Amino acid sequence: MNPRTWNSTLPRLDAALRAVSSPAGVVDWGDIKVAHLDTGYTEHPAFGDWSKGKVPLLVNEGVNYLEPGKPPLDPLKGTGLIRTPGHGTRTSSVLCAPAQTITVDGVKSPFSGMAPGVPVVPYRVVEDVVLEPQMFNRSIWVNLAAAVNHAVEIRHCNLISISLGGPVFPGPELGAAIDRAYEAGVMVVAAAGQYTDSVTYPGKFDRAIGVGGLKSSESWIRIYNHYNAGRDRVDVWGPADPIFRADSTLTNSKGKTVKSPIYGWGYGDGTSYATVHVVAAAAIWRKKQAKALQNYDGWQQIEAFRVALAQAYGTLPHENSPVPRDRAADYTTGTLDAYRLLYATLPKPEQLTKNERLAEKEQN
Template identity: 35%
Template sequence: MATHAPQDRHEEIVDSLVTTVQLQSTATAQRRFLKNLLDALGTQGSLTSLTPGPSSNVFVIPQILESQLRAQPSLTSTEDWEAQLRTWGALTVNSLSSSALMAVMQRGATAAEGIAAPSAAVSLVTQPKASTAKSDTPLPQHFQGPFDWHLDGRGANVVNAWAMFANDPKFANRLPWDGINVGHIDTGYTEHVALGWRNGNSSTVKPGLGHDYWDGPADADPRDEWLPGFPGHGTRISGAISGFMAQTPTHPYYGVAPGVTIIPYRVTDSVIIDHVKQHVADAIREAVDDGCHVVNISLGAWFGSGKLADALDYAYENGVIVVCAAGQVLQEVIYPGRYNRCVTMGGVGPGFKPWSSGARGQYVDICAPADVIRRIEARKLPHGTAAGTVYPKADGHGTSYATATCSGIAALWLAWHGIDALKARYAAGGAWQIVQAFKKLARQTATPGNWPAGSTDYGSGVINAAALLAAPLPASGSLLKATEAAGVFDPKD
């Protein structure tokens, strides 16, 4: 099938200004400031947490939120905008260029090894009520709620997809997505019981099949070494894809595809990857060669890379679904999500409202929950000792989690149709049709989001796992091949 002609140019990221505010050090004052922002935002979006900035008690106002608020006639001038922020509780107001903020973000906002860190995120999320723990058996017919909002019909409709597996006799008494491999390109892994770790071994995470690009060939183990930056990020996102833990203080914890195999590729110390794009490109290629069926990239770069784009092409031609984060705080979608031939994920919060810190625009393919997300707690512990806690509040946020949701759903979709059956179905026309079929159906079956009709900023809607699984597969030869990753923007991809 010939590549169809794109219509719009692939545009590079334009530098812009980002507002930062210094707040009082007390949690009460910081929450009051965030509540004032939300009250002014009204029903336009979701934002239950505010991202820390470059120094203590400094926080970033997401560009999308700022543009929405400054659309009000009383806030169009810079003077009026800054005065309003002070009225809401800001002690000082400053600006950074977006490229400078990316450089700051690369260093991270998390304390590690005694190094001082900026403030924790301001959050309005409360602790959920406790409930009785349920079955420890990670099979769909035994999954029991209450479920986190992002998994049931209030979010990505994953719970109903699990029910489809549970009610199908051919999946009885086995994990339906056993045999599906998710390559996870991130900061590496740490041990957590929600990821199947017991006595130094995991039924879910397979580090021996992965690779450590950060430390080079001398270190074959892709274990997260807890460097300053974003330590534990790989573990938390793995949990969102593949976690399962019945015994928690509140209610059972589930990733989207509980128990699906995670193959970790350690490439970075940070979620900003301009300094390691070659590592990411190499990891994508190795994940394809290692037999991964899905690749999760909850990371992003300010600048593109020919080798990174080439690696996406390699995955696409081999039928491997690569899911990328759109990014956050800044309005612009970042790389590699800015390229064709991957699935680029924007974010929503409860009520399908746009997550007001998420990047958006023409490069976003589809959205998934990215606000009020419950997470497993990653910890640096001795080898053979697994962490066993879940954060008490569902205060996680980021398109990293939207990306994880889509990667987990991709694993469900591949399992539902059977990876071997999909390869056979699309063999004559090319394995790339597997990627294109997934992306086409995900967009066609998406739940409409709570945003203005006709808006193209959020892709096709919110991914709906059950509807996606139920959709009939396109015939071989009926799909249009996407423009090469680094080509001009392909609006039909």
């Protein structure tokens, strides 16, 4: 299994993308726009020609909540529990980088995001991906809530990608923002996490799409993380390890800090990456179903996606069975199959059931 491409071929994102592309291999994304809530962006050449503005990152539409008034540029100097400077660049490169040929260690090879060229609004909301409980750092959750509200109400994004998480006590502000997004039909896709044995918020919210991870090892696949709590909130499992992606850093090969960003390539892992694969699949699905979705109101679009996702599930590795002991037998989950997702039968709007569990009320 090719370590640079397995994450596209296993979930059949490559086939799904071809199904919505022109004969020239180009996708017209129309009004689809993704909000990416992370550490911010960098001007990595993976995204295209910055001097000509030919990049999918809509920098001028983003917001910097850590350095108000400035662009959502990642200074690559993160501090905290787990240092993750450049995380926004790494994850967004897997989401939206245009198809291109890159040279790494003198060897040329193709590289593409899973939804190449899809418009992405970058938000700088955190310095680190592990979110502390709100009683210790309330501003993190307030910033996330503000970014969700801005993406929904001001930028009119269709999808919100959150490769961040905290296991407990997210605070009511973020829950209320998730509820607004749900009512508006803006899908929030968020990571289940891997640093704890519990699924993390905001992916744990019932009204969000929670994403677990799969790991490639030689020619077989296994789940990336087991969860003792909240596994019933994992809607789908996507590629998590290893993931080839762009990278931006202020540390050179000798471990010394430099003044200007070093733009490179390498491998990463985590449900952060699984999340952007599912976001890409959701964007492709919205493209394919654009006409049909005009007949679905707000939350119905999200529940239609959830139903289609379940119809298209691939089989999880045996180690993920049986289902959690604290969950009813109707709990189903599976791996992402983006191609099957495109052709899953959409339920009629009146057949859909609204999720009445308010995210604002979920606090543990």
